[in-house]
Amino acid sequence: MSNFTPSFLDQVLARTDLVELIARHVELKKSGSNMMGLCPFHHEKSPSFSVSADKQLYYCFGCGKGGGAFQFLMEHDGYSFPEAVEYLAEKAGLEIPQESASKPDDNKRRERALQWLSKVSEVYVRQLFAESGEMARTYLKRRKLPESIVRKYMLGYAPAGYGFMQRCFGEDVRVLAGLEAVGVTVKGDRGYIDRFRNRLMFPIRDRRGKVVGFGGRILADEQTAKYLNSPETDYFHKSDLLYGLSEHRDEIRKRKMLLVVEGYMDVLALAAHDLPIALAPLGTAIGENQLREIFRLHDQPVFCFDGDRAGRQAAWRALERMLPILKSEFAPRFLYLPEGEDPDSLVDKEGGDAFSHRILNDAQPVLQTWLTGLRNLAGKGADGRARMAKKAEAMLVSMTDDYLRQAWRQEAEKATRITLTHNETGGRRYDRTVSVKKRPVNIVQESFMVGLMQKPERLYDLPDDLKRINLDEEGLDRLYRRALDSIRSCGASEFNLIQQLKYEFPDDIYLAKWMNQAAVSDDEFASLIMDMQVAILKRDLTFEKDLSRNLKMQAALAELQKRQKVLRVKLEDSRWGDE
Ligand SMILES: [Zn+2]
Known part of the structure; x- marks a missing residue:
């Protein structure tokens, strides 16, 4: 599904009308041979965003953003390249070519999983409005969530007991395995049992609006966690998803307002008070990928926290996370609510207007929060x-x-x-192995990227700590992020990564340079990974003040350096062997 041929891509573009695609988000007026409108990528009062129907290209004279239909979906809606192609192909009624590469099952497996999740979601919705859902409905009434919102966000109910899924979908082994794979059942000694029992269910959607998992809130007073999420899968990454994203994206853009809150119920309560502009992480502290997504959507997001001690600590953590990606074009703000209040309770007390007044007037700029x-x-x-x-x-x-x-x-x-x-060069004083933007491109990181381009399947086996970091040089990091995005969204193993990136970034100097690089062997690649891991660990060590964690990291570093040494010797040997 991801191995798009150039002729297929051309077909997709030929059947796509960029003006129509953009006009759904931007009001365009004819001006000479082009269409002009207010740029969706930066704030402006007079239009400098142009769309050419002839060339099927857009360009902003203000901020310099520009490209074609694929780029627009990627820049504007955060799609990955394959997602953008699939979306437009589907819209144009084109059949997406099934790839002949080595792991065709991956895509099918993923599609099947998403189908299962959508079916399960419908079943939960039906249960909420069935007799057994009474307790859940009472709870929602007590929380004053109107039925229109409950239906719109497709809340559901997972009944009590262990065998509901099996009763619902039958005993077929393949079906049961399918349900287990998407995380709604768990295989135990006595067969498959339901993961979510007597819980209010919140379907969690990806950027395209497909259900990729669930959050379940406990209804009875049991000694279990209040919220339970679906397990991590290759389509359900808790640290990448935001609750409310696909539902609220358009309203956030239209109203130029984005509020980051803590819980699902906050998101929904605000929507019920005509503020469909909130997003929430999935029960964890907000992470870097989520922050990126947020800033891509709106450059002045407001982060909402409880005014108590815990809330202030959470705000500080969010601020620290934000620093590496903060740019002068962004103006995030922090809003502290009165102690003991959350958006859910407060908006109910004071109403939507007063709450949006709060967002506009009480939120303080990030710099002030920092000081x-x-x-x-x-x-x-x-x-x-x-x-x-x-x-x-x-x-x-x-x-x-x-x-x-x-x-x-x-x-x-x-x-x-x-x-x-x-120290203009940032981390230099703290750690010589971690360079920052101004230094010439980090050779290890560039070779690492070359290795990835040559064998994209290496992306699958990258250690998690590497997936989380940013490469030092912005241009390099942009390619790295896109590469990670595209495997995440299509799951296929063999595809021409360079070709896809070239479509996306036609003028990229790196891609041109990397076309004819010497092959990076598997051992060399493993050694590059280790070099980068060592650099990350060393940097993190300087920031880790907690003694026990610090010691643990030192031990990990020592272990890593030992393995690094072994590998280096091996590499040396093989080099001699070549001659
Ligand atoms: Zn612009």
Whole structure:
């Protein structure tokens, strides 16, 4: 499904009308031979976003974003390349060619899984409105969630007892295995039992709106977790998904308002008060990929937290996570609610208008949140100022936008009346092996990318810590993210990654350069991975203040370096052998 031939891609483009595609999001007016409108990628008051019907290209004279239909879906809606192609192909009524590559089953398996999840979701919905769902309905009434919202977001109910799925879908072994694979049943000693029992069910959708998993809220007072999510699968990555994304994307863009909240019920309560603009992570602290998604959607998101101690700590963690991807074009803000309130309870008390007033007026800019947080952490007096300066400096290191870093440093200097060390190259003082943007391209990271381009299936076996990091150089990182995205979304093993990326980034200098690189052997690639892991660990070590965790990391580092040495010897040997 992902091995698109150039002729297929051309067919898709030939049957796509870019003007129509864009006009769904942007109001376009004829101007000369082009159409013009307000750019959906940056804030502006007079139109500088042009779409050419002849060339089927868009270009913004303000921010420089431009491309064709695939790029638009990727930039605007966050689709991966295969997702964009599939979406447009489907729309044009084109059959997507089934690939002949080595793992064709992956796609089929994934499609089947999504079909199962959609069926299960419908069953849960029916149960909610059946007799057995009374308790769940009572709960929803108590939480004042109107039926229109319950239906729109397809909330459901998983009945009590262990054998509901089996009663519902029958005893066929393949069916039971299918249900287990999507995580709604668990295989035990006595057959398959239901994972979700007596829970209110929230279907969780991916960017395209397909159900990829569930969150279930317990209804009875049992000694179990309040919320239970589907297990991780290759389509359900908790750290990448946001509840409400596919439902709220358009409203967020239209109203230019995005609120990040903590729970599913917050998202829904706000929607019930005509604020369908909230997104929530899936029960975990917000991660870097989720933040990226958020900033792609809106450059001024508001992060909402409880005003108590725990809430302030959570806000601080979110801020720390945000630093590496923060840019001067972004203006995130932090909103603290009165202690003990969450958006759900507060919007119910004061209504939607008062709540949006709060969002507009009470949310404080990220810089202010940072300075206040630093001051609180450091304490009073001269030594407090010194501690604050130190902490500020340590945090500035993780910022990648040079101008923003300078601006923040100046603010921190004003606040502390201490001159901070001007380490323009960020992490250098802390760790020589981790370079930052301004340094020439990190050779290890570039070779790593070349290795990935040559054998995209290597993407599947990458260790998780590598998938989470950003490469130092922005251009390199952009390609890395897209590569990760495309395997995540299509699951196929053999595809021409370079060709796909070239479609996406036609002028990319790296891709041109990498076409004829010497082959990176598997051992060499393994060694590159280790080099990068060592660099990550070393960097993390400098930030890890918790002693026991710090010691654990040191042990892991030592182990890794030992293996690295062994591999290096092996590589040396094989090099001699070549001659
Ligand atoms: Zn623009």
